[in-house]
Amino acid sequence: MNLDVRPACKPGDYKSDVKPIWCPGCGDYHVLLSFTRAFAQLGVPPERIAVISGIGCSSRIPAYTNCYGFHGVHGRSLALAAGLKVTRPDLTVVVASGDGDGYSIGGNHFIHACRRNIDMTYVVMDNHIYGMTKGQPSPTTEPEFDTALSPGGTGLRPFHPLVVALASGANFIARCFSGDFNQTADILVEAIEHPGFSFVEILSPCVTFRPDEKEWKNMVHPAPVGPTDDPAKAARRIMTDDGFNLGVLYRGKRQPYRPEFGAQVSDPAELEKEFEL
């Protein structure tokens, strides 16, 4: 967390002039509102924030903010972000991804980012489908979800990202619903302020390939109990909830990973020497 406070920032200060091309009704519009509201609440100026993403509908979000951004390689947003954060610890680093980019292509990076516990916030907009590539089942798609691309459903048990995050060492775990974007903004503020690797899953309906997800607004509910710092308790709660519990579910106490570097090389010629054979 690096809070270079400038209270005059308003949510609009974090929006770029680029108009989103998401489908009207998409939950990601709400997530963008949550991002800008959270940044304004934190008061961190846009130039002190980096929004890093991979590939997919959700990963378009850096372009829609006025912060520094990097629309990276599929599934590799966390690797990029980790590199940035360890070399520029002064920046607030927020990583945006989707369930395909984050849990399938980037699944391994997800596990090790949790394990490393670098001080950054990972936001996954989970719509249980690959939207950008026209509706293939993702790791969180229900086994019986029937599409032309997966007739009769995949029959596969969905990935449980919150449990994986907890088991792998994430230091803060929360679930939000895109439609409740003020609560989401509040939770993003908490996630960014919490030291270490914070993981926020946002249920964000895909209105085009998963119109059934419009019902999520009637299914989500606040978690019945507050967050715990006990991983065993958190594991039991997360494993047994219905997938629609909202709120901060785990707030850990692990120290973030902060590598120490030797003398920094400032002259490119010196750097080239290091690679000479």
Added chain:
Amino acid sequence: MSKRAATPKVASLADLFALAWQIEADAVERYKLLADQMETHNNPELVKVFRDLARAEGIHAEEIRRLAGDIDVVEHARKTGGWKGESPEEADLSAAHYMMTPWHALQMALVGEKRALAFFTGIVETTKDAKIKQMAAEFVEEEAEHVNLVHRLLRKYPEPAEGWADDPDPPNTVE
């Protein structure tokens, strides 16, 4: 639909003006966003409808600022936090559709205007402060007129026939 904010407390005229201004200012932002969406998805009729709605709400916001006189409604809203969730006239983003018609947009507007009307009516019915009651009653009149205006516009834009969202080349076609 997103979660609506709990009704904030109105303890002073400044609170009332700030909340009233924020209702309109939030509506402007939301309609602009919807207009942008419709522009991106080539629904020019709706671009115009949402831009017109944004413009109308902007005029209302300015009127409230003028009425508030020396009270800096923007600063007061910022200091007090204003609406904690979505304010009454923020249209439901999740109800947007790339083929939506003016009737749908006006239904969104109607819902918002009715919520604002209910908010100010609630203040008139509960406040013990005569000045707040008087100003809130003016806002009730104003919002009731907006509700009527939307009803009048709806006569021009009747409900579309079933199948309005049928698209011969839908975006979710699997190729």
